[in-house]
Amino acid sequence: MFRDKIKVLDCTIRDGGLINNHNFDDRFVREIYKAISASGVDYMEIGYKNSKELFSPDEYGAWKFCDDEVIKRITDGIESKTKLAVMVDIGRVNLDDVKPASESPIDMIRVASYVKDIDKAIHMVNHFDEKGYETTINIMAVTRSLDSELNEALHQIEEEAKCKIIYVVDSFGNLYQESTEFLVKKYKEILKSKEIGIHAHNNQQLAFSNTIEGIIHNANYLDATVYGIGRAAGNCPLELLIGFLKNPKYDIRPLLDLISKEFIPLREKIEWGYIIPYALTGILNEHPKSAMALRGTNKKEDYREFYESFSASDIE
Amino acid sequence: MFRDKIKVLDCTIRDGGLINNHNFDDRFVREIYKAISASGVDYMEIGYKNSKELFSPDEYGAWKFCDDEVIKRITDGIESKTKLAVMVDIGRVNLDDVKPASESPIDMIRVASYVKDIDKAIHMVNHFDEKGYETTINIMAVTRSLDSELNEALHQIEEEAKCKIIYVVDSFGNLYQESTEFLVKKYKEILKSKEIGIHAHNNQQLAFSNTIEGIIHNANYLDATVYGIGRAAGNCPLELLIGFLKNPKYDIRPLLDLISKEFIPLREKIEWGYIIPYALTGILNEHPKSAMALRGTNKKEDYREFYESFSASDIE
Numbered sequence: 001m002f003r004d005k006i007k008v009l010d011c012t013i014r015d016g017g018l019i020n021n022h023n024f025d026d027r028f029v030r031e032i033y034k035a036i037s038a039s040g041v042d043y044m045e046i047g048y049k050n051s052k053e054l055f056s057p058d059e060y061g062a063w064k065f066c067d068d069e070v071i072k073r074i075t076d077g078i079e080s081k082t083k084l085a086v087m088v089d090i091g092r093v094n095l096d097d098v099k100p101a102s103e104s105p106i107d108m109i110r111v112a113s114y115v116k117d118i119d120k121a122i123h124m125v126n127h128f129d130e131k132g133y134e135t136t137i138n139i140m141a142v143t144r145s146l147d148s149e150l151n152e153a154l155h156q157i158e159e160e161a162k163c164k165i166i167y168v169v170d171s172f173g174n175l176y177q178e179s180t181e182f183l184v185k186k187y188k189e190i191l192k193s194k195e196i197g198i199h200a201h202n203n204q205q206l207a208f209s210n211t212i213e214g215i216i217h218n219a220n221y222l223d224a225t226v227y228g229i230g231r232a233a234g235n236c237p238l239e240l241l242i243g244f245l246k247n248p249k250y251d252i253r254p255l256l257d258l259i260s261k262e263f264i265p266l267r268e269k270i271e272w273g274y275i276i277p278y279a280l281t282g283i284l285n286e287h288p289k290s291a292m293a294l295r296g297t298n299k300k301e302d303y304r305e306f307y308e309s310f311s312a313s314d315i316e
Numbered sequence: 317m318f319r320d321k322i323k324v325l326d327c328t329i330r331d332g333g334l335i336n337n338h339n340f341d342d343r344f345v346r347e348i349y350k351a352i353s354a355s356g357v358d359y360m361e362i363g364y365k366n367s368k369e370l371f372s373p374d375e376y377g378a379w380k381f382c383d384d385e386v387i388k389r390i391t392d393g394i395e396s397k398t399k400l401a402v403m404v405d406i407g408r409v410n411l412d413d414v415k416p417a418s419e420s421p422i423d424m425i426r427v428a429s430y431v432k433d434i435d436k437a438i439h440m441v442n443h444f445d446e447k448g449y450e451t452t453i454n455i456m457a458v459t460r461s462l463d464s465e466l467n468e469a470l471h472q473i474e475e476e477a478k479c480k481i482i483y484v485v486d487s488f489g490n491l492y493q494e495s496t497e498f499l500v501k502k503y504k505e506i507l508k509s510k511e512i513g514i515h516a517h518n519n520q521q522l523a524f525s526n527t528i529e530g531i532i533h534n535a536n537y538l539d540a541t542v543y544g545i546g547r548a549a550g551n552c553p554l555e556l557l558i559g560f561l562k563n564p565k566y567d568i569r570p571l572l573d574l575i576s577k578e579f580i581p582l583r584e585k586i587e588w589g590y591i592i593p594y595a596l597t598g599i600l601n602e603h604p605k606s607a608m609a610l611r612g613t614n615k616k617e618d619y620r621e622f623y624e625s626f627s628a629s630d631i632e
Contacts, residue, residue: 176528176560177493204556205518209525212492228590239592240520243599244492256619259592264617274544274590276555276575283559301580303572 002246005195005220009043010036010238013063014087015230017047019270023061029074031262032226037080038254039242043108045085046071051094071105083107087138088124090117095124101132108134112169115145118153125163135163136221138199141171142183143285154190165195165221170210173203173233173282180210184217197221200236202228203282205274207236212244226255227263232288233278271295276303284310318562321511321536325359326352326554329379330403331546333363335586339377345390347578348542353396354570355558359424361401362387367410387421399423403454404440406433411440417448424450428485431461434469441479451479452537454515458499459490459601470506481511481537486526489519489549489598496526500533513537516552518544519598521590523552528560542571543579548604549594587611592619600626 012032013024029046036044047063055064062070066086075084085108101107109128113121118137125135137157142150157166168183175183180198187196198214198221200207211222224238239255267273277291280303294306328348329340345362352360363379371380378386382402391400401424417423425444429437434455441451453473458466473482484499491499496514503512514530514537516523527538540554555575558568583589593607596619610622 177525178532202521204559205521205524205553208521209493216494237521237590237595240595240599243520243595253620253623256592256596256623260617260619274553276572279553279556279559280572283556301576303576304569307569307572 003215003220004247006215006245006247007042007221008238008241008245008250009045009085009197009221009223010041010225011045011085011087011199011223011235012036012225012229012238014045014047014085015225015235016272017061017063018231019229019272021060022047022063024063026073028262029063030078031258033074033080033082034078035226035254035258037078037082039251040249041082041238041242043083043085045087045110046074047086048092049086049088049098049109050092051097053094054092066106068099068104068106075105083134085110087112090114090120090124093124095127098128098131106133108136110136110138110167111163112138112140114140115142115149115153118156122157122161125161129162134165136165136167136197137161137163138167138169138197140169141287142168143170143172143174143179151186151190154187158191158193163194165197166191167197167199167221167223168214168219169199170201170207172285172287173201173207173278174285175200175210176204176206177209177213180213181217184214184219188218195220197223199223201230201233201282202235202237202274203233203278203288207234208240208244211236211241227259227267229263229266229272232272232292233274233282234272277306280307280310286310319531319536320563322531322561322563323358323537324554324557324561324566325361325401325513325537325539326357326541327361327401327403327515327539327551328352328541328545328554330361330363330401331541331551332588333377333379334547335545335588337376338363338379340379342389344578345379346394347574349390349396349398350394351542351570351574353394353398355567356565357398357554357558359399359401361403361426362390363402364408365402365404365414365425366408367413369410370408382422384415384420384422391421399450401426403428406430406436406440409440411443414444414447422449424452426452426454426483427479428454428456430456431458431465431469434472438473438477441477445478450481452481452483452513453477453479454483454485454513456485457487457603458484459486459488459495467502467506470503474507474509479510481513482507483513483515483537483539484530484535485515486517486523488601488603489517489523489594490601491516491526492520492522493525493529496529497533500530500535504534511536513539515539517546517549517598518551518553518590519549519594519604521595523550524556524560527552527557543575543583545579545582545588548588548608549590549598550588593622596623596626602626
């Protein structure tokens with residue numbers, strides 16, 4: 001699949017940081033930045049821009065805050081055409097902490113938002129747009145949004161938001177081809193002046209497939225992570241996506257080295273990927289937090305009991 | 317997705333046996349048969365029917381041969397509606413070894429064939445059909461077949477073969493949605509009197525997705541294995557497929573128990589699944605045998621070198 005407008009965004013450090021409280025050391029992040037740059041990937045999302053008034057730097061690593069000087073420590077001396085992105089959550093960032101883009105190593109700010117917070121997300125992207133950043137709105141948990149409310153949010157974004165890119169985010173790993181097609185087509189139809197992105201989770205081993213489905217229906221911004229790292233089941237594996245895309249600017253080989261040297265050892269220390277409790281929350285369209293909690297107990301392999309805990313009718 | 321005609325075939329022991337020379341002990345196979353039966357899966361393929369004149373029982377386990385009395389040892393005393401299947405390869409079975417279906421515990425015989433051997437496959441399915449078995453032809457390695465030759469083979473099957481089911485087999489794990497759609501539609505169009513099946517390999521984490529794509533385009537026979545076990549990258553995970561299908565006759569819970577108790581420990585002993593060299597042979601449309609060989613060496617994680625070994629132009 002070759003389409004010049006396609007852009008790949010690596011969110012290894014940002015989404016992977018949700019597993020280890022963003023505690024990746026400088027050496028590791030530099031190795032990733034080097035490999036991502038050498039492989040021709042368009043963007044690298046390096047973490048969250050959270051307020052230190054809300055989260056303690058004693059409890060979280062540097063990639064929860066993404067101070068400009070810390071980012072410069074990573075990128076210093078490495079040749080790269082890869083742009084840098086950070087993610088912000090509604091209500092967790094102090095807007096005054098963010099300098100104008102001209103004074104920052106950051107190129108893009110992505111605002112993660114639920115449908116209910118879309119007013120706030122639009123306010124934020126417009127603020128960052130004025131400061132000179134590329135911006136996106138990533139609408140989380142769309143598989144649980146009421147269709148009428150999602151439609152209204154999309155119309156509002158089209159009319160009011162200055163960001164150029166809106167993401168379909170399958171937070172729970174519940175989408176498959178037909179539901180992905182439905183959403184991407186809907187976004188394309190309403191968001192006539194925007195590009196569409198897709199961020200898929202891999203609970204049911206469908207993240208890569210749903211990303212391809214996005215491509216088929218003209219999504220041009222594609223999220224992925226090295227070796228699929230990310231919270232719970234993880235994300236679309238970047239190496240598979242690069243293996244699929246035919247644009248000669250991409251090179252899979254630096255990613256292969258990176259996985260050999262860094263990710264095979266890392267996977268022995270922290271857990272992500274195809275793990276049955278995450279598959280089950282994906283099938284059931286549930287947040288993975290209950291499965292993540294289970295994995296920290298001695299019942300971590302008691303899949304049937306975990307599955308049956310969702311069958312009770314006490315949420316009626 | 318609910319369609320009454322859909323049949324699920326578990327090939328855990330048959331395809332999984334390619335990892336360990338078919339050396340599963342009776343206790344393990346009985347546990348699988350129990351769980352497959354309890355989960356309502358329609359067929360269980362229990363191994364190959366190979367000639368003992370060609371393969372030594374000293375070298376291979378019981379599921380390379382599938383003697384009737386060995387199968388009866390497994391099924392004895394277990395209540396089940398699941399039909400039993402075996403696979404045969406062209407030139408590796410003595411037809412006289414196969415008793416009439418009325419005297420055998422086996423219900424279905426599946427003939428695995430390359431396009432070039434389709435005459436022999438038709439002869440074999442017609443022979444087994446006369447003996448009273450359900451039969452299928454599984455056309456292997458279709459991603460490497462010349463389209464004109466595949467078309468000719470399909471027309472010949474439609475005209476001459478008595479089997480009711482023809483499988484699309486993605487031997488190398490190279491298919492994605494659009495290529496799966498192309499093949500399933502082609503099979504449906506030519507094989508007007510037959511049902512279509514799909515057997516997908518998981519090199520690129522697309523086996524489940526390609527199976528769903530098959531369903532969307534009216535394939536009704538679906539192969540899968542417990543926890544995706546199978547040679548190299550393995551197969552479509554049965555638990556995901558059962559979680560997707562909406563027919564109330566299927567129950568995911570016995571499979572969850574089976575994975576907890578049997579497959580988590582087994583995966584510590586033998587290897588299958590998402591492993592980069594298998595992903596690369598899938599991307600490159602190559603047989604996984606070179607990657608399987610690599611995994612037995614001390615270069616097993618040298619992915620870049622492995623990848624680059626395919627780039628040489630010496631096959632020109």
